[in-house]
Amino acid sequence: MANNVVIVGGGTAGWMTATYLRAAFGDDVGITLVESKNVPTIGVGEATFSTVRHFFSYLGLAEHEWMPECHASYKLAIRFENWRAEGHHFYHPFERPRNVQGFSLADWWLHTRPGEQFDRDTSLLAALCEAKSSPRHLDGAMFTSGFGATDEPAKAAEDGRETQFPYAYHFDAALLARFLTRFGTERGVRHVLDDVLDVVLDDHGDISHVVTREHGALTGDLFIDCTGFRGMLINKALGVPFESFRESLPNDSAVALRVPVNGEKAGMRPCTTATAQDAGWIWTIPLFGRIGTGYVYAGDYCTPEEAERTLREFAGPAADGLAANHIKMRIGRCAQSWVRNCVAIGLSSGFVEPLESTGIFFIHNAVEQLVKHFPGGRDDEHRRRTYNRQVAAVMDGVREFLVLHYYAAARDDNAYWRDAKKRPLPDGLAERIEAWGHQLPDAESVFPRFHGFEPYSYTAMLLGLGGLPVRPPAALSRMDDTAARREFALIRDQAQALAQRLPSQYAYLAHQQNAS
Numbered sequence: 001m002a003n004n005v006v007i008v009g010g011g012t013a014g015w016m017t018a019t020y021l022r023a024a025f026g027d028d029v030g031i032t033l034v035e036s037k038n039v040p041t042i043g044v045g046e047a048t049f050s051t052v053r054h055f056f057s058y059l060g061l062a063e064h065e066w067m068p069e070c071h072a073s074y075k076l077a078i079r080f081e082n083w084r085a086e087g088h089h090f091y092h093p094f095e096r097p098r099n100v101q102g103f104s105l106a107d108w109w110l111h112t113r114p115g116e117q118f119d120r121d122t123s124l125l126a127a128l129c130e131a132k133s134s135p136r137h138l139d140g141a142m143f144t145s146g147f148g149a150t151d152e153p154a155k156a157a158e159d160g161r162e163t164q165f166p167y168a169y170h171f172d173a174a175l176l177a178r179f180l181t182r183f184g185t186e187r188g189v190r191h192v193l194d195d196v197l198d199v200v201l202d203d204h205g206d207i208s209h210v211v212t213r214e215h216g217a218l219t220g221d222l223f224i225d226c227t228g229f230r231g232m233l234i235n236k237a238l239g240v241p242f243e244s245f246r247e248s249l250p251n252d253s254a255v256a257l258r259v260p261v262n263g264e265k266a267g268m269r270p271c272t273t274a275t276a277q278d279a280g281w282i283w284t285i286p287l288f289g290r291i292g293t294g295y296v297y298a299g300d301y302c303t304p305e306e307a308e309r310t311l312r313e314f315a316g317p318a319a320d321g322l323a324a325n326h327i328k329m330r331i332g333r334c335a336q337s338w339v340r341n342c343v344a345i346g347l348s349s350g351f352v353e354p355l356e357s358t359g360i361f362f363i364h365n366a367v368e369q370l371v372k373h374f375p376g377g378r379d380d381e382h383r384r385r386t387y388n389r390q391v392a393a394v395m396d397g398v399r400e401f402l403v404l405h406y407y408a409a410a411r412d413d414n415a416y417w418r419d420a421k422k423r424p425l426p427d428g429l430a431e432r433i434e435a436w437g438h439q440l441p442d443a444e445s446v447f448p449r450f451h452g453f454e455p456y457s458y459t460a461m462l463l464g465l466g467g468l469p470v471r472p473p474a475a476l477s478r479m480d481d482t483a484a485r486r487e488f489a490l491i492r493d494q495a496q497a498l499a500q501r502l503p504s505q506y507a508y509l510a511h512q513q514n515a516s
């Protein structure tokens with residue numbers, strides 16, 4: 001039985017885990033979180049995935065209660081710039097293409113070519129990103145026209161998988177950690193500010209306690225390793241091997257800046273932007289009052305000094321004099337994220353580069369699965385096995401999706417981008433790519449286990465990246481395309497009307513800030 005849980009680490013992973021477990025079990029499970037005053041958090045991790053709303057709703061938090069405090073903004077899509085060719089951009093929106101006569105509008109688009117840009121011809125969200133619109137009206141009502149999205153949160157992301165929700169959030173990671181610290185401690189999480197010096201195992205090899213500098217031994221039944229890339233409990237104390245993904249995903253470094261910006265003047269595009277570079281890509285994350293930006297690159301192709309120079313040129317004079325945060329990334333995952341009485345959550349468990357903003361999604365998924373498989377004495381071995389299989393599959397699936405980004409990108413103007421087409425593909429991906437050349441991705445042809453990304457995401461990337469051949473289904477040439485053409489026209493009209501009627505994202509967030 002796990003009556004007392006000790007969480008080591010107070011970054012996003014530690015506090016998301018503490019607050020979620022508290023919301024799930026209340027006083028029935030004691031939770032202690034110990035975090036170091038001396039070891040900083042990673043300090044990045046500001047873009048999320050659309051299922052993250054279930055995390056906040058699980059905690060009973062409405063947007064107006066946490067967004068202003070975390071300088072949060074909306075994310076409707078990822079905008080990919082220069083991945084296909086210099087000057088080209090496309091969106092990967094949180095939006096499934098509509099269906100017409102049993103075929104996805106993506107198939108119809110390939111067949112009828114109603115315009116030049118797949119995303120803008122089939123998606124409302126792409127238009128809202130172009131117009132820098134808010135997905136909500138000033139009275140808080142969400143746009144729903146033609147989308148079918150609902151404001152009703154499901155109790156957990158798993159319940160909500162069927163429902164497409166049109167946005168995720170950006171937020172300041174440090175402010176979110178501060179917000180969750182207060183939220184958690186007010187609800188009974190015991191917070192210890194101290195360094196963990198040692199992890200002590202009992203005769204069976206389970207963790208019996210951790211030794212802190214000032215608070216002595218902290219004992220528990222279940223230990224959660226949220227120590228980030230260090231993996232202090234899972235890797236160092238318990239010796240669980242870390243399986244690197246470097247062979248297929250070579251980006252292993254990042255440099256980040258926090259740049260103040262006047263959002264009223266500049267506008268705030270409601271999406272993350274990923275701009276391709278010579279040895280990786282730069283993220284741009286618009287928050288209320290500043291931009292988070294960083295260059296994710298492969299150390300084999302670019303030095304930290306070159307990366308910082310490139311990032312500063314990209315950010316412009318607003319970044320002059322600001323300190324840059326250089327980060328070494330451990331890409332891959334633990335062979336098992338749960339061994340004995342220790343569960344690794346967050347960067348200690350695994351990480352793939354942040355191209356599709358999946359770090360926080362991994363944390364959310366892990367903590368949901370932990371609640372579902374919470375130890376109860378009997379059958380714990382079975383629970384551990386099922387848990388490990390699920391969290392590993394999520395990371396493996398995302399790895400495949402990310403490898404596809406580089407492999408399918410038309411860009412091949414230097415060694416970095418050319419080599420991306422020659423690296424060994426993870427198991428099964430080559431076969432899937434072959435299949436997508438005949439038929440756009442569907443539930444049968446993408447990575448077969450849940451990993452957050454649906455076939456439509458693969459389609460958006462294939463059609464946007466433009467480096468791999470794709471074909472419309474032969475059947476469409478024998479069908480009347482009137483209904484599909486009507487749908488394309490409808491989307492165009494709806495997109496125009498929405499972009500005119502919705503407030504700008506800046507106006508909405510300023511209104512939210514003033515009301516809080």
Ligand code: FAD
Pocket residue numbers: 008009010011012013014034035036037038039040041042043044045046047048173194195196197226227228229230232254294327329345346347348354357358359360361363
């Ligand atoms: P950390 O933030 O590193 O926290 C570790 C904690 O452990 C700290 O509190 C530290 O004090 C504590 N600790 C360590 N050692 C000890 C000790 N001995 N005693 C006591 N305490 C200790 N994810 C996204 O979802 N979206 C993104 O856009 C995104 N961008 C990213 C960009 C980069 C470059 C990187 C590297 C990651 C990004 N991530 C992103 C991932 C995201 O940042 C992490 O998943 C998230 O911040 C969780 O980190 P963590 O809590 O696991 O680790």
